[in-house]
Amino acid sequence: MFAFFNNTGEDGHGKGTPDGVLEIPGEFEPMENVQKELEELEQDLDRYLDTRGSALQQWEQSLATDESAKLKPEVRNALQVAARERTRKQKRIVYAAFKADDPEFKSRNAKLAKLERREPRPVTTLVMIEQKEPRATHLLIKGDFTRPGERVAPGVPASLDPAAATDVSRRDEADRDGGHGLALPHPGPEPRGSRREEADDSKPEIRNPKSEIDKSLLTSAATAQGSNTRDFSGKPLPGGEVRGEGEPNLKHPVAERNRLDLARWIVAPNNPLTARVIVNRVWQQYFGRGIVETENDFGAQGIPPTHPELLDGLACEFVSPSSSRREEAHSGGPPANGQRGKANQSLVTSAATCSWSLKRLHRLIVTSATYRQSSNMRPDLRDLDPNNKLLARQSRLRLDAEVVRDVALAASGLLSRKMGGPPVFPPQPDGVMTLGQVKREWKSSAGDDRYRRGIYTHFWRATPHPALTVFDAPDGFSACTRRLRSDTPLQALTLLNDRQFYELARGLAARVLHHGSGSDMERLAYAFRLCVARNPDDAEKRRLNELLTQQITAVVGDADLKRTEAWTTVARVLLNLDETITRE
Structure with missing residues (x-):
């Protein structure tokens, strides 16, 4: 598969080419x-x-x-x-x-x-341009790039079932699904004792995603041997067998496949893996744990899905939405004969535009009853499902590192909603950029850029922003498929004493004093709602009011200074609450 990508003129120095501008009407x-x-x-x-x-x-x-x-x-x-x-x-x-x-x-x-x-700058993106003459790709002996072995052409291992054509049974199922193809094919023969073999023929068939995926991912040396000389359908490549560099009569096959062919194979309707991995990753984002807990291992050594039918259903809905059936149900039945053709065409177009739509998948999950459950622990679940794998309730999740600051920005009223553009440099402690091998300067952004979302924060891999690191942001040196969530005293100290969070606490205090009307108790309730999206109970109001009174008495200065500093302390406490940085 490396041969698909080993065909670019990039020399590894990261120098981009300024040519190749795509002219869009009205943009230039x-x-x-x-x-x-x-x-x-x-x-x-x-x-x-x-x-x-x-x-x-x-x-x-x-x-x-x-x-x-x-x-x-x-x-x-x-x-x-x-x-x-x-x-x-x-x-x-x-x-x-x-x-x-x-x-x-x-x-x-x-x-x-x-x-x-x-002067406006054109929007740029990285494009991988293939060479006119394909570069020779070899298997590397023991992974050593100085020891090239057998030459290979772009392709996939035959053990991954790369056939592009669908059989009759799959076409029948695709027709029943509205003509858009089926995301998850029937698997081949399964091991003895599998659920499919034991199932009663009179009952609806329930597919076992793990056994399907295991079949797709398991490779054997006997099957893989020589697979690099075959195309997607398993047929030998033109030009015969590719021999090693040291052998006589070396023959180079004419391999014209490119990355588009690989992309089509990845999202082919009969590929059982791609859609499941995507929906599992999105599900993990909302529930803290995927339907398949080992989100980066769907193979034989991964953990089986807790809800295999749900994984299948979401994957099918992601690739081939059932919008046509729902629209027909909402309309009170099938359309009249005279309008059936036009209606069918409209429904097919609507379903096609929703295929592989992540936006639609996100909406489907967050509007579900499962996602909207309370996270309160119930006594009857304490022994039955202590880890909440069965999803009888919602899970409490501490927010991601970038979102923790976003919540404080939103509560303070300082959040800039500007989208896109270059990275920004929010305040951070002095001396952080001197810790790496190369000392760099961190000049804090001014104006609206100072208060932009955490996703726009400039990220130095060697010395990342401390507020991101302390809340478990990935280090940037390796791929991260799931963020781990820790609970350390440093997190509370960061929220309380970090320069940027102190600045946001002052912004929250100013917002409450400026917009909050009425008594201090009403202002306290307003500040509490800004941070945790609910009204405080009587005990919470009383404790916050005691804190406010103590701070007004303790601060030395005029009346305005006393109130500003006292409300800043209250704001620091509210931004430090566990409920403020936790998704209930």
């Missing part, structure tokens, strides 16, 4: 207007600098060696270039060093710099 027009205005300002500045050429030349000639050494590196580099060969940027750098207080130059340069900041 604003850029062209700004670039035209930029060109006019640059030409105007060039003409002005030409009028100052003689004075600038005299200054350059009068520079002594010791004076030149005091200049900034970019100025010295520009001075080493002949005046006629300097770029526009180099000319501006040299003249700024010569006479930075020139009002005419400052005015023109400021306009140019302001417009350069406004």
